[in-house]
Structure formats: C-alpha cells, structure tokens
Amino acid sequence: xxxxxxxxxATAAATRELxxxxxxxxxxxxxxxxxxxxxxxxxxxxxxxxLAGSAWAWNQVQAISxxxxxxxxAVDAAGDAAELPTGQxxxxxxxxxxxxxxxxxxxxxxxAADRAVSIGKATMLNDHVLADARFLRxxxxxxxxxxxxxxxxxRITNVPVVQPVYVQAGVAGLIALVGLWTIFRYVGSKxxxxxxxxxxxxxxxxxxxxTRKIIIDSTKVVVIATFLxxxxxxxxxxxxxxxxxxxxxxxxx
Numbered sequence: 001x002x003x004x005x006x007x008x009x010a011t012a013a014a015t016r017e018l019x020x021x022x023x024x025x026x027x028x029x030x031x032x033x034x035x036x037x038x039x040x041x042x043x044x045x046x047x048x049x050x051l052a053g054s055a056w057a058w059n060q061v062q063a064i065s066x067x068x069x070x071x072x073x074a075v076d077a078a079g080d081a082a083e084l085p086t087g088q089x090x091x092x093x094x095x096x097x098x099x100x101x102x103x104x105x106x107x108x109x110x111x112a113a114d115r116a117v118s119i120g121k122a123t124m125l126n127d128h129v130l131a132d133a134r135f136l137r138x139x140x141x142x143x144x145x146x147x148x149x150x151x152x153x154x155r156i157t158n159v160p161v162v163q164p165v166y167v168q169a170g171v172a173g174l175i176a177l178v179g180l181w182t183i184f185r186y187v188g189s190k191x192x193x194x195x196x197x198x199x200x201x202x203x204x205x206x207x208x209x210x211t212r213k214i215i216i217d218s219t220k221v222v223v224i225a226t227f228l229x230x231x232x233x234x235x236x237x238x239x240x241x242x243x244x245x246x247x248x249x250x251x252x253x
Contacts, residue, residue, distance in 0.1 A: 029188040035198035042197060043183045050179025054172040061168045066160035070110060073117045073136060074155040084112045084138060092122060093135035093150055101135060101150060104128040118159065130156060 084090065086109055094104040105124035109117055122130050135150035186193045210218075 027188075030191055030194045031198060035194070035201035038197045038201040038204065039187050039194070043187045046183050046187070047179060050175060050182070053179075054175045057175055058168045058172045061171050062164060064164075064167070065158075066162060066164060066167065068121075068158050069161045070118060070120050070159040071122065071130060072157040072159055073119060073133075073153050074157065075115055075117065075136075076152045076154045084109055084117060086111055089139040090117070090119070090136050091139050092124075092130070092133040093137065094128060094132045095134050104132055105130070106139060 088109045090107055090109060091103045092105040092107060093101045096102050104126065105122050105128060107119040107122040110120055111118045117136065122133075124130065124132075133153055133156065135152055137150040138148045140148075187197065188194070
C-alpha cells in the first residue's frame with residue numbers, strides 16, 4: 001500500500017515537472033493549464049478594475065481644456081455667414097459702456113457656412129478676449145471706406161487641435177493595455193505569482209463544500225435557535241419586570 005502511494009506521489013511530481021515550463025501551444029504562459037479557475041477568476045477581477053479605471057479616465061480627460069487651433073462663430077441670421085469668402089479678414093466688435101460698437105480685434109476666415117464662420121487665431125486689442133466679441137463684419141478694404149453691416153454673434157465655440165474623443169480613447173486604451181500586460185505578467189508568466197495562484201487552486205480543491213441539504217438544515221437550526229433565544233430573553237425580561245421592578249416601584253409609592 002505504501003509502495004502504491006509512493007508511486008502515485010512520484011507520478012504526480014513527474015507530471016508537475018513536465019509542466020513546469022511553457023507547455024506547447026501555451027502562448028508563453030508559465031505552467032499552462034495549472035490552477036485554471038483561480039487564474040481565470042484573478043484575471044477577470046484585475047480586468048474589471050482596469051476597465052473601471054479606463055472609464056474613470058475617459059470622464060476625467062473630457063474635462064481637460066485642449067489647446068485651440070481656431071474658433072467657430074455661430075451667427076443668428078441664416079445666410080449672413082455664407083456671404084463671407086474664405087481668407088476674408090473680419091473685424092470683431094464689442095460693446096462699450098455707452099452701448100456702442102467698437103473694434104476689439106480681427107481674424108481671418110478659414111471657412112464659412114450658412115450660420116457659422118470658422119476663424120484662425122484671433123488678434124485681440126487692448127486686453128480684450130474673444131469672448132468679448134458680440135458682432136463681426138468684413139474689414140474695410142481701404143481706409144475711409146464705408147463699414148459693412150455687423151452680424152450678431154450668437155455663440156463662440158473652441159476648435160481644439162485634437163478632438164477630445166481621440167485623447168479620451170488614447171488614455172483609456174493605454175490604461176487597458178497596461179491592464180492586459182499586468183494580467184499576462186502576474187497571472188500568466190511570472191513564476192512567483194503563478195505558483196501562488198496554483199497553490200491557491202490546489203488548496204481550494206481540498207475544501208469540503210457543503211451540500212444543498214446541509215446548508216438548508218443548518219439555516220433552519222440557526223433560525224429556530226434565534227427565535228428560541230429571543231423568546232427566552234423576552235420571558236426573563238418580563239419576569240424581572242414583574243418580580244423585581246414592580247415590587248420596588250410599589251414600595252416606593
């Protein structure tokens with residue numbers, strides 16, 4: 001009997017030794033096939049954490065203000081912007097304290113549509129900012145020429161150098177790639193961490209899991225015992241109130 005047990009132990013050790021390297025078709029995974037469920041569950045848990053981090057980074061990057069390559073000026077009236085040719089220089093007008101229009105900067109039209117004008121970097125005067133602009137009009141071709149009618153600006157939108165969604169996708173994708181590398185490194189290829197997971201899987205196989213009947217019977221015992229203990233406490237409490245507290249209170253009166 002002892003010899004059979006020794007043979008079984010030797011056979012298991014030899015099998016383990018054969019699997020100590022990268023098994024064929026194992027994609028470089030250390031001890032491919034050992035500790036399967038513990039390694040899979042660990043990889044899933046780590047993957048969920050990194051996916052949550054990617055989602056968090058996606059929302060955080062959305063709030064970052066990216067450098068601007070220009071702006072889009074939306075106008076109120078349809079057709080007013082379409083008459084402005086590409087390359088046209090326009091004056092940006094603000095409103096002073098006397099409610100009069102005044103030139104606060106100028107810009108060059110990059111493109112024009114029905115209700116919007118895309119401009120390059122605007123040149124502002126006297127410490128004004130683009131947000132102060134309320135009207136736009138074509139710049140006069142010559143000095144002293146009559147000014148064109150001003151077009152009201154309804155909204156100014158920043159045009160970033162890179163679309164925010166690309167930056168969001170890049171940051172989230174980078175975190176996901178780091179997560180994949182971490183999973184492969186510590187769950188798949190690093191001997192020390194893989195040996196720990198394999199040992200955990202072996203210990204889990206030794207656990208004697210309770211059957212459905214045992215769990216139900218144990219639950220019934222706990223519930224019944226809880227009610228019995230609660231009933232005994234209630235009886236003792238009532239007895240103490242009537243046997244001790246009431247005579248004392250009555251004597252005090």
